[in-house]
Amino acid sequence: MPLKILIVGAGVAGPALAFLLQRADPLHHITVIERASALRATGLQLDFKAQGMPIVRKMGLLDAMRAHRVDETGAEVVGAKGESLARYGIRGDSGTEGVHSGAVTNELEIMRGDMVKVIVDASIADRKKLEESGGRGGGLKYVFGTSVKGVVQKEGEGVDVTFQDGREESFDLVVGADGQNSRTRKMVFGDEVSRESFKELGSQVAYFNVPRAETDGTLARMFFAAQSRAILVRNGGRPQTQVYLFSQENMEKTKASYGKPVTEQKAVWEETFTGAGWQTERFLEGMQTADDFYAHQLAQVKLPALYKGRVVLIGDAGYCPSVMTGKGTTSAFIGAYVLAGELARQAPNVDAALGSYNEVMKEPVKLAQIISGNVSLPSSSLAVWCIRNGLWAASSLGIDKLVMRLMPEQKDEKELGGWPLPEYPELNLAE
Numbered sequence: 001m002p003l004k005i006l007i008v009g010a011g012v013a014g015p016a017l018a019f020l021l022q023r024a025d026p027l028h029h030i031t032v033i034e035r036a037s038a039l040r041a042t043g044l045q046l047d048f049k050a051q052g053m054p055i056v057r058k059m060g061l062l063d064a065m066r067a068h069r070v071d072e073t074g075a076e077v078v079g080a081k082g083e084s085l086a087r088y089g090i091r092g093d094s095g096t097e098g099v100h101s102g103a104v105t106n107e108l109e110i111m112r113g114d115m116v117k118v119i120v121d122a123s124i125a126d127r128k129k130l131e132e133s134g135g136r137g138g139g140l141k142y143v144f145g146t147s148v149k150g151v152v153q154k155e156g157e158g159v160d161v162t163f164q165d166g167r168e169e170s171f172d173l174v175v176g177a178d179g180q181n182s183r184t185r186k187m188v189f190g191d192e193v194s195r196e197s198f199k200e201l202g203s204q205v206a207y208f209n210v211p212r213a214e215t216d217g218t219l220a221r222m223f224f225a226a227q228s229r230a231i232l233v234r235n236g237g238r239p240q241t242q243v244y245l246f247s248q249e250n251m252e253k254t255k256a257s258y259g260k261p262v263t264e265q266k267a268v269w270e271e272t273f274t275g276a277g278w279q280t281e282r283f284l285e286g287m288q289t290a291d292d293f294y295a296h297q298l299a300q301v302k303l304p305a306l307y308k309g310r311v312v313l314i315g316d317a318g319y320c321p322s323v324m325t326g327k328g329t330t331s332a333f334i335g336a337y338v339l340a341g342e343l344a345r346q347a348p349n350v351d352a353a354l355g356s357y358n359e360v361m362k363e364p365v366k367l368a369q370i371i372s373g374n375v376s377l378p379s380s381s382l383a384v385w386c387i388r389n390g391l392w393a394a395s396s397l398g399i400d401k402l403v404m405r406l407m408p409e410q411k412d413e414k415e416l417g418g419w420p421l422p423e424y425p426e427l428n429l430a431e
């Protein structure tokens, strides 16, 4: 039975779900709303891990994603003069001479904006094809510059939604795909549950692009500075260089800046990073004119359940694993795939499908959220010295495992990879 579905958030998870729902049943009426006035096709490098690649392959989007591949050849840790302290190859490419197996770089790295556009464009192209082939009924639309003001659940029937502009509409199902600070989560589970589910990891991160410099090669470069600060720089053959600032300093001031104008947020990051060393001044200067600056605190979302009534959460909104795990995108795809799959399998029983989605997701969410590496950045100059020299020594001696302890993203890859992806022939996908 076709459903009328509202998806809140046109990031990664929302459009992926829209694509999959439409494939499963072209008669669904799907509306994706996005708070921003246009698609937020910004953000830095994302990758696919474990089940991410198989899902994208099933969706038939692997070639389109590969066409936007960022050409990163590995990673290195650098010292204050930019000297290389340790080098790592591409994950899965352990045979590269002179470098250790991959710690940061994956087989398929892609800019977030390109990834979002690939999924949105594919979902729109599918709809066009359906219309051109005379398919009647159903629909998919993206609406920008709007969000939800309130929801009222109707026992076993659906949800009455009030939009910001006062318009009201009823849906069979509402999906919150509105990121780690999800308002849908707050609206449905209440302030207290939402606040308790948000587990801060004690770090902040800012992302932006700066003009490329001659010295920016195709290796990602990581620099540790005193006072719990670190900088990751990635170029991968692109005209701009991506900068990630990680900090465990100035936390209260940084947190207080979220929601304020971007210039005020940038001022706090400038204050925190001034004097950090290496090429920091260049990055801070570039940050001032960057139009894609995005900062947030690192956190995980751990809810007792992923749905309430006919409102369900996917992606960071429901189970954000955080950048520390590097599994946010993969988890977003898994959630979209499982939710669409269960809705198709259990049709027309939406409530049963939501129950199954909640059950099936428990294991991958648990595995994706494991952080077993060291999440503390070195605070004193001595600690930084020890890290730099420890990395240099470990790398020179080839002690990969010791080095990997400092790279939380690397951990537990096998465990999530060991979770068997359910098959949903009902989704009518390529494989």
Ligand SMILES: Cc1cc2nc3c(=O)[nH]c(=O)nc-3n(C[C@H](O)[C@H](O)[C@H](O)COP(=O)(O)OP(=O)(O)OC[C@H]3O[C@@H](n4cnc5c(N)ncnc54)[C@H](O)[C@@H]3O)c2cc1C
Binding pocket: 008, 009, 010, 011, 012, 013, 014, 033, 034, 035, 036, 040, 042, 043, 044, 045, 046, 112, 146, 147, 148, 177, 178, 179, 180, 182, 183, 184, 207, 294, 314, 315, 316, 317, 323, 328, 329, 332
């Ligand atoms: C602009 C941006 C840049 C990012 N850059 C990076 C990065 O460089 N590296 C990285 O690892 N991760 C980044 N992320 C996060 C990353 O995309 C996610 O962790 C992951 O891909 C899971 O995707 P998601 O769809 O669940 O959430 P997101 O990708 O965060 O998407 C959520 C979407 O919902 C929209 N939204 C939020 N609130 C509302 C609302 N009330 N109503 C309607 N829409 C709403 C947001 O504008 C956004 O488009 C970024 C996210 C954003 C929004």
